[in-house]
Amino acid sequence: MKPSDVLILPGWQNSGPQHWQTLWEQEHGFRRVQQHDWMRPLRGDWMAQLEQAVIVCDEAPVLVAHSLGCHLVAAWAAHSAHRGRVRAALLVAPADVEREDLQPLVPSWSPPVLQPLPFPSLLLASRDDPYCDFERARRLASAWGAQFKDCGDRGHINGESGLGRWPDGQALLQDLMKD
Template sequence: MMTHDLPAPQVLLLPGWQDAGPAHWLSRWQAAHGYRRVEQHDWLRPLRGDWLMQLEEAVLQSKSAPAPGLTLVAHGLGCLLVAAWATHSRHTHRVKAALLVAPTDVEREALRALLASWSPIPWQPLPFSSMLLGSRDDPGCSFERA
């Protein structure tokens, strides 16, 4: 039997507001697979511009060229980070795909003041393959808005 050793994909994990604790699925994926988490300067008072720079730096530091390319795995506010980054970065060609899980609706009344720098939400299509997973009972974002 012939096997082909394909290079492991480069995966960047993008937790949402307040980070992801040790029991969170993102942290488990990081521990199990060695994926790289994009660290932010301030998880409690996130500023979109600051988070964008951290993601841009992580993408530029990745070894995503050539194939298989970079995969972004985002949760909550991290989903909006991917969308905002994709509208501003000149390096989106380094990303092969994105998995966006349970985006946060920063335009909800309860979050507008807390996450003011995250509005407006970018609604442009992403320039790479993506999958969005939403939930009908997610308190952070309605299924319809996701």
């Protein structure tokens, strides 16, 4: 599999320089799916960008999503004729798009798509994620048909979590890619 067939799907506001997604992109040559507006994410627009990224992959891509990117995977998979091309998805720290404090920031994402994903997926959640209650993350994994992994207390599993290149996450991605 070519590194460019691993698609990085950041969440709202993109992933900064210390985020594991950015570090993986730099280290491994994975390809970030760029969005037109990282600050005002529109579900349909983000889905169109993912659709285009999947279509141009040489092989079945693996999706590596963080936060709102997890919801992007679910929404895209529910509507795309190309969803069967995806090999697997790593879903990390999904945001709760229905929370009162988050909903006004991402209004086009509620209600979330809660259909099973048509490809293998693994959802990683933190017990102290400020953007999604742990049990809510578990329910999202169940709705999406994803395996669930408890990452302990890791915050939003982002740049502020002090993970660096996050070798544990890389190992989980490699395991997911073997299936």
